[in-house]
Amino acid sequence: MMTLRHQVYVWQFPVRLFHWVNALAITVLFVTGMYIGHPILDTPGEAVGNFFMGKVRFWHGLSAYIFIANMIIRLYWFWAGNEYSKIRLWKKEFWSDVVATFKYYTFMTREHVLHVGHNAVAQLMYLIFIWLAGLLIILTGLAMRGGSDPNGIIQSLFGWVVPFFRNEFQVRNVHHFLAWGYALFLLGHLYMVFRQDILDDDGTISSMVNGYKFELISPDAQEGRQDSLAKERENYR
Amino acid sequence: MSKTESYYQWARRKGVSRRDFLKFCTLMGAMLGLDAAEFPKIVQALQSKPRLPVIYLNLQECTCCAESFLRSAHPLVSDLIFNMISLDYMEVLQAAAGHQAEAVRLKTMKDHPGGYILVVEGSATLGDGGVYCTIGGVTSTELLKETAKGAAAVIAYGSCATNACIQGAYPNPTQAVPIRRVVKDKPIIDVPGCPPIAEVITGTIVHYLTFGTIPELTNQGRPKAFYQHRVHDNCVRRSFFDAGQFVESFDDAGAKQGWCLYKMGCKGPTTYNACAITEWNDGVSYPIKSGHPCIGCSENNFFDNTPLYTHLAKIPNNAIGKDVDKVGRGVIGVAALGVVAHAGMTAMVKHQDKKQETRSKK
Ligand code: SF4
Ligand code: SF4
Numbered sequence: 001m002m003t004l005r006h007q008v009y010v011w012q013f014p015v016r017l018f019h020w021v022n023a024l025a026i027t028v029l030f031v032t033g034m035y036i037g038h039p040i041l042d043t044p045g046e047a048v049g050n051f052f053m054g055k056v057r058f059w060h061g062l063s064a065y066i067f068i069a070n071m072i073i074r075l076y077w078f079w080a081g082n083e084y085s086k087i088r089l090w091k092k093e094f095w096s097d098v099v100a101t102f103k104y105y106t107f108m109t110r111e112h113v114l115h116v117g118h119n120a121v122a123q124l125m126y127l128i129f130i131w132l133a134g135l136l137i138i139l140t141g142l143a144m145r146g147g148s149d150p151n152g153i154i155q156s157l158f159g160w161v162v163p164f165f166r167n168e169f170q171v172r173n174v175h176h177f178l179a180w181g182y183a184l185f186l187l188g189h190l191y192m193v194f195r196q197d198i199l200d201d202d203g204t205i206s207s208m209v210n211g212y213k214f215e216l217i218s219p220d221a222q223e224g225r226q227d228s229l230a231k232e233r234e235n236y237r
Numbered sequence: 238m239s240k241t242e243s244y245y246q247w248a249r250r251k252g253v254s255r256r257d258f259l260k261f262c263t264l265m266g267a268m269l270g271l272d273a274a275e276f277p278k279i280v281q282a283l284q285s286k287p288r289l290p291v292i293y294l295n296l297q298e299c300t301c302c303a304e305s306f307l308r309s310a311h312p313l314v315s316d317l318i319f320n321m322i323s324l325d326y327m328e329v330l331q332a333a334a335g336h337q338a339e340a341v342r343l344k345t346m347k348d349h350p351g352g353y354i355l356v357v358e359g360s361a362t363l364g365d366g367g368v369y370c371t372i373g374g375v376t377s378t379e380l381l382k383e384t385a386k387g388a389a390a391v392i393a394y395g396s397c398a399t400n401a402c403i404q405g406a407y408p409n410p411t412q413a414v415p416i417r418r419v420v421k422d423k424p425i426i427d428v429p430g431c432p433p434i435a436e437v438i439t440g441t442i443v444h445y446l447t448f449g450t451i452p453e454l455t456n457q458g459r460p461k462a463f464y465q466h467r468v469h470d471n472c473v474r475r476s477f478f479d480a481g482q483f484v485e486s487f488d489d490a491g492a493k494q495g496w497c498l499y500k501m502g503c504k505g506p507t508t509y510n511a512c513a514i515t516e517w518n519d520g521v522s523y524p525i526k527s528g529h530p531c532i533g534c535s536e537n538n539f540f541d542n543t544p545l546y547t548h549l550a551k552i553p554n555n556a557i558g559k560d561v562d563k564v565g566r567g568v569i570g571v572a573a574l575g576v577v578a579h580a581g582m583t584a585m586v587k588h589q590d591k592k593q594e595t596r597s598k599k
Contacts, residue, residue, distance in 0.1 A: 018396055037550035042491075043481040047479075050479075051480060053480065054479035148470055150455070150466060157458030160456060163456055163457050167536040167542075169533065171507075172506075174560060180568060180569070183569055184568055187576060188572065191576045224377065
């Protein structure tokens with residue numbers, strides 16, 4: 001039997017752009033951040049001619065601002081974007097989908113609801129690992145940056161974070177901890193994406209480039225669909 | 238001495254010339270980081286204001302702050318402290334003892350209700366009703382409450398008073414708490430450090446007696462003039478940090494070259510203090526300049542964020558017992574195993590499904 005699929009435009013351009021900018025920014029942030037924490041290389045020569053750590057910190061800061069701007073644009077797109085760019089926590093269906101998908105992922109049930117967009121568990125993970133953790137990592141990061149310019153805007157906006165965590169040492173700790181959250185997320189994310197692409201053969205991976213996913217046409221709908229496709233082909237002849 | 242005598246009158250009576258008086262005012266302005274336009278204000282204030290009575294309490298502490306304070310290096314500054322303010326009560330300095338001493342304190346409180354400054358060194362103790370520190374028969378916490386009642390402002394001097402310092406470190410057996418936790422209805426200025434730099438406390442007092450208000454504070458409640466900068470951001474070794482040149486052990490070539498002490502456990506990157514700017518002992522040096530990493534003595538719970546000579550990122554987290562990066566790597570490892578297991582499981586299930594399919598087809 002032939003499996004019929006039709007093409008759906010799922011990820012609009014801003015969503016895809018967000019995804020890749022985010023991926024790049026997080027990678028740079030993680031690598032530079034870890035280096036700032038553990039500077040393993042010693043620069044040879046005189047200090048006057050070198051600015052290695054300074055540059056690492058510069059790239060960390062630059063990517064951080066890109067990361068933040070990117071998040072803000074995406075936040076806007078939750079509102080402006082299509083159906084698949086939204087997350088609706090307050091809907092009953094969302095939570096029943098969380099249960100159903102969780103059961104599917106833990107092999108408690110074989111059948112699984114097909115999603116063109118994200119399933120609810122994925123959305124929940126994005127909410128926790130990208131949005132909530134992102135907010136915290138941004139707050140702690142800006143709090144530490146702000147200290148370099150005590151009378152600057154950043155310090156006046158985010159100065160409360162340090163007393164909130166009692167001291168800047170803890171702010172730093174939390175910042176690092178969350179960074180590992182991103183590594184954990186990446187691992188799970190990559191696995192799930194490849195798994196999805198292989199099992200459901202729906203073009204998940206390529207959809208992040210071109211935006212299209214391939215939705216299965218349900219068996220009962222297929223009959224009619226086949227006819228119409230045949231008709232279409234006729235027309236083209 | 239009459240109560241209404243101003244600083245200026247008092248100084249003249251002591252034989253200070255007008256010229257020296259003005260010099261003193263200029264110096265204070267410079268210390269507080271004020272611009273020249275503020276200078277007449279200081280002169281004006283000191284010419285008209287009566288001397289400020291100060292009560293100095295020593296609670297649960299080691300007196301290192303008082304030691305530092307007594308070493309206010311600049312002669313004019315120490316002159317200020319011992320001559321210009323009227324330091325009415327300070328256990329370690331006053332001649333009186335026992336009931337006499339307490340009587341002085343009570344008299345100052347009665348004569349200047351709402352008009353004296355209370356400087357507190359040391360923490361209050363709440364454990365077992367506060368028995369771990371008693372002075373003159375009352376617990377330090379009671380003494381603090383009683384004395385703070387009539388104070389115009391309270392200066393929490395030293396890390397004990399601002400964050401309970403070492404005795405407040407886990408498990409904090411005496412339940413030492415910062416002054417803020419006990420005195421809630423007075424303006425409080427935190428002057429942390431273990432000990433703080435002498436010029437910082439004198440500067441804070443000068444500010445108060447000049448303007449009659451507490452100085453501008455940072456987000457952590459400390460005088461901005463002294464505590465707004467990180468030690469790291471003004472450090473003499475910062476260029477080595479930015480270049481990426483780090484001392485790896487106290488006797489290596491880098492240490493001789495004066496490289497950055499980040500990996501030797503320097504807490505400068507998370508510490509807000511005036512060390513790198515004001516420096517210690519009349520600006521002679523400060524720990525990092527002398528080759529010792531900053532231990533972060535002015536930060537809340539600094540003694541819990543130890544070992545002191547362990548690189549910042551490698552300090553074990555108190556709650557977890559391991560440093561965050563180790564935990565992170567562990568979690569990733571476990572998760573990777575999980576992924577492999579899940580993938581294996583998926584393949585198995587898929588395989589079974591296929592078998593069933595072919596069987597049902599037959
Ligand atoms: S010695 Fe400490 S405070 Fe100075 S630059 Fe290095 S890490 Fe920063
Ligand atoms: S260098 Fe650091 S530990 Fe040393 S006195 Fe200054 S703030 Fe405290």
